[in-house]
Amino acid sequence: MLLPLSVPPLMLTTGPVPVYPEVLKALGAPVLYDYHPTFQEFYAAVVEKLRLAFRTDIAPVIMQGEAILGIEAGAAALIAKDDVVLNLVSGVYGKGFEGWAARYGKEVIELAVPFDEVIDPQAVRDAFRQRPDISVVSLCHHDTPSGTLNPLYEIGAIAAEHGAYLIVDAVSSFGGMDAHPQSAHADIFITSPSKCLGSTPGLSLISVSKRGWEKIERNSDAPRGSFLSLAAWKDASIPGRTFPVTPSIAEIYALDAALDRYAKEGPENVWARHAETAAIARKRLLELGIALWPKREVWCAPTATAFRLPDGFTDVELRDRLLNEYGILLSLGRGDTSGKVLRIAHMGASAQPDFARTTIEALSSILSQSID
Structure with missing residues (x-):
């Protein structure tokens, strides 16, 4: 096959990311009819593997x-016309959610910080108080254009204390x-499977809580009979049920391989590999005198490193x-960080300590040449 562009030897982009060899092999499997009993059983098994990876009690979709x-389907399903939405904005994608929240809800309250900072849980408490x-x-x-990581668990606990529903974009963190x-x-x-799981783009992986499903069922404005219908997929993994649309068979094969690899390596080991890679990148950038985009290193994500441009260079x-x-x-x-940063991804197959070292060595060489 002739690709329209040559594949970079070391692709450290923030998504899609290079896929694992097991994923590439799975993509070559024969494509089955989606109502073949073998595929339906396989699909149910993949959903169960995803449930185990999510560590939830309820089958995901x-x-x-x-x-x-x-993300759009989740907003359309959960947000009803009488809902007041607190949209937490610390980056381009957090800001982008505002449009969907405004489309489906009664009012959107924005809690925003500069895009090189993260959301303070106390500010969330204050918002509920007000x-x-x-x-x-x-x-x-994790807002990838900023390389920042918001305190998910702390914010989730505060939302739960107040009985609020929580929608999380974990596309580049899970x-x-x-x-x-x-x-x-x-x-x-x-x-997404095309970030840290090291699979291909083309699927949305979604966990919905029990009370989330109950709210969706009560929401008369939640899409039904639509490509955006989250509810239509609720029981699709039960063999014999009708799929709302034809599944992307090869993408499901790829996801299965990625989930198997994730389980085999061990989640904690995968997380440690991502964290080590990011730590090496940050340390060596700072040693070169290159500033990180986040104001504090503790706010940096382990899945992507955003750094400010050295003097004399455009992005x-x-x-x-x-x-x-x-x-x-x-x-x-992207967006407000466009022209200000470059980003090194540490996701899936690209989360390798040697890749971080190689990248910073190349940057060092370019900087040395500019000085000479």
Whole structure:
């Protein structure tokens, strides 16, 4: 097969990420008819593996589209027209959720911080004190354009104390750290297989709590008979049930392989590998005199490192030199971080300590050449 572009030898982008070899092999399996009993049993087994990975008591759902589908579907299903939504904004994706919250709810209250900071749980408590009618809280756990990590468990506990429903965008955090829906009191928790699980894009992996399903059932405005219908997938993993749409068969094969790999390596070992890789990247960047984008290192995520541009370089120039001279592809910033940062991903197969070392050595060489 002739690819339209050459594949970078070292692709450290924030998604999609390089997939594991097991995933590539699974993609080559024969595509079965989705109502073949063998596939239906296989699909049910994959959903069970995902449930175990999520560490939840309730079967999750798999929607057939990239994770933005899951995020929008979650908002449409859970947020009713009488809901007051507290949208927590510490980055581009947190801000982006505002549109969906406003579309489906009665009112959106924004709690925002500069995009190089994270949400303070005390500020969430204060918001509830000022507005006890808040009924839904929305949080982007790891906002990749900023490389920052919000305190998921602390915020989840506060939302639970006040009886509010919690929607979590865990697209680029789940699988790379301890981030689980039930422990976080998340009522809707969305992630992607194409980040820390090291699989392909094209699916939304969603955990819904028991009370989350109950609220969706009560919400007369929740999509039904629609591609956005989360409820339509609730029992789709029960063999013999009708799929709302034809599943992406090959993507399910890939997810199965990724979940098997995650379980075999051991979640805690996977998280440690991500954390070690990020720590090496941060340490060596600082040694070069390159500043991290987050104001405090403790706010940095273990799944992506965003760093400020060295003097004398534009983001595109530095990205292109890394790619053309060293075969390393990084991500540019997005939205408010565009033109201000480059981002090194540490997700799935790219979360390797040697990759971090190689990247910083290449940066060091480029900086040395600029001085000469």
